[in-house]
Amino acid sequence: xxxxxxxxxxxxxxxxxxxxxxxxxxxxxxxxxxxxxxxxxxxxxxxxxxxxxxxxxxxxxxxxxxxxxxxxxxxxxxxxxxxxxxxxxxxxxxxxxxxxxxxxxxxxxxxxxxx
Amino acid sequence: xxxxxxxxxxxxxxxxxxxxxxxxxxxxxxxxxxxxxxxxxxxxxxxxxxxxxxxxxxxxxxxxxxxxxxxxxxxxxxxxxxxxxxxxxxxxxxxxxxxxxxxxxxxxxxxxxxx
Numbered sequence: 001x002x003x004x005x006x007x008x009x010x011x012x013x014x015x016x017x018x019x020x021x022x023x024x025x026x027x028x029x030x031x032x033x034x035x036x037x038x039x040x041x042x043x044x045x046x047x048x049x050x051x052x053x054x055x056x057x058x059x060x061x062x063x064x065x066x067x068x069x070x071x072x073x074x075x076x077x078x079x080x081x082x083x084x085x086x087x088x089x090x091x092x093x094x095x096x097x098x099x100x101x102x103x104x105x106x107x108x109x110x111x112x113x114x115x
Numbered sequence: 116x117x118x119x120x121x122x123x124x125x126x127x128x129x130x131x132x133x134x135x136x137x138x139x140x141x142x143x144x145x146x147x148x149x150x151x152x153x154x155x156x157x158x159x160x161x162x163x164x165x166x167x168x169x170x171x172x173x174x175x176x177x178x179x180x181x182x183x184x185x186x187x188x189x190x191x192x193x194x195x196x197x198x199x200x201x202x203x204x205x206x207x208x209x210x211x212x213x214x215x216x217x218x219x220x221x222x223x224x225x226x227x228x229x230x
């Protein structure tokens with residue numbers, strides 16, 4: 001079975017600070033990796049995803065993530081955060097070995113940006 | 116962009132009654148829809164995978180007789196919580212996979228409270 005671990009449950013930053021949210025996964029095969037964001041009162045939105053190719057993936061709103069296969073990691077980064085980035089962030093993984101392709105989510109990181 | 120709706124957005128019911136939650140893909144066709152459950156301050160847990168015209172596939176530990184899933188068309192899947200109990204109170208979220216792009220889009224969720 002696959003699992004996802006997000007290291008930080010709560011992160012508080014000031015505007016313009018740099019952000020890195022950790023995500024590690026365990027799975028015995030090839031995976032697809034995702035980062036989702038959930039703004040207060042809204043539904044999940046896809047920030048970025050990795051399927052194959054360049055391990056550095058750029059997403060919306062200035063976010064990027066790097067897949068490091070040897071470390072089973074897919075950390076999310078943003079060089080300069082804004083107050084509007086306050087939200088819940090979820091890392092998710094999906095195995096590509098066939099069968100059902102529902103996502104396995106991490107527990108989420110609650111990010112608060114202080115003005 | 117692709118939109119997934121859920122109805123109702125919240126519902127309160129008494130123990131022992133059944134509740135039906137609808138998930139609709141509004142501007143695309145979805146051969147596969149997924150149902151997730153999210154407890155407060157926790158991650159999303161995949162409950163089942165719903166395939167149009169066939170039986171749903173349930174994750175380990177999820178009672179298929181309690182959580183009835185029907186996916187009768189390419190735009191609608193329903194989750195019925197039968198004989199609801201207070202421990203079924205949760206946030207239920209669906210996602211729909213576009214049959215052509217394979218992208219998954221999430222609904223806004225349904226808050227179920229069983230009294």
